[in-house]
Amino acid sequence: MCRPLLAARQTAAGLTVLLSLASLQVAAGQTPGPVKVATDRVGYQQVDGLSLTLDLYLPQDGKKNRPAVVWLHGGGFSGGKPSQFRPQSESLASNGVVCASVRYRLTGEAPFPACIEDAKAAVRFFRANAEKYGVDPDRIAVGGGSAGGHLAAMVGLTPGEFEGQGPNLQTSSRADLLILFNPALDLRELGKAAERRKRSGDRLPGAAALARWSPITHVSANVPPTLILHGDQDTTVPYRQAVAFRDALSAEGVKVELFTAEGKGHSWFNRPPDLQVTTRRVVQFLEHNGFWPTQNETSP
DSSP: OOSSOOOHHHHHHHHHHHHOOOOOOOOOOOOSSOEEEOTTOEEEEEETTEEEEEEEEEESSOOBSEEEEEEEOOSTTTOOOGGGGHHHHHHHHTTTOEEEEEOOOOTTTSOTTHHHHHHHHHHHHHHHTHHHHTEEEEEEEEEEETHHHHHHHHHHHOTTSSOTTOSOTTSOOOOSEEEEESOOOOHHHHHHHHHHHOOTTOOOOOHHHHHHTOGGGGOOTTOOOEEEEEETTOTTTTHHHHHHHHHHHHHTTOOEEEEEETTOOSSGGGSTTHHHHHHHHHHHHHHHTTOSOOTTSBOO
8 A cells, every 4th residue: 555645534635625526417318229227236346345336337239349438437536426427328328338437435435546446446347247248358448537537547557556456356457548537637736736725734645655646657658549628727627737648648659639628617528518519529539449339249
């Protein structure tokens, strides 16, 4: 376990100052195609007395070798629920993409980097059970928003690190694509801002730990194709982090796109009409990278 993180609640008191997301209000609506939603959820790991689950969104036509997206919710690492990505999951599943939305340990339940380890455990579980859920194990995208965007990026940028001691350790936790909404990419910058705004007596992780937990410090030529969607008026996670991350990936020859939402703040992407706009952009990204269902998907 990395140090100098002292306690889960101390971390939450610091980083959550800048990373918390408001509860997302999403208009309910019918999905355009047949989708099976595993409302009872599927367990992917037992750890620290907790049963960690993921919500599955499965097309009902029984085809195999489908592309998939694993979603990681936002909430400042201390809150949020997998249902935050229900709209995107239902929309993609209705068009033949298998989706999973993950519940990971929050900072009130376990200190960093437990949430990163859980994100990787969920991807390993999904890949290990690819045949069962009709998924192509070589076409698993990982996405998320804010804190979840940070976790998705860490999955994609730190192969072989932060794997934890969970199940399926012989299965790869790699991400084949990354989809990042307003992601927290440099915790060092956010930690400094939180330090200025913290309550008296709060303690934050040291600079070395924040650097190790920051995706920007793990950039290499091996990062999978990446889509970043960020509001340029975001006061929670500054837009400049997305620009710096894009430029760093580009310098390494990584295929990366930055969708700039002009005039938008932090949780813009999950509210209509922006929800529809960003979902279409995600679909385009999946299509351009061979992650959209085609005739290659086979019947059982």
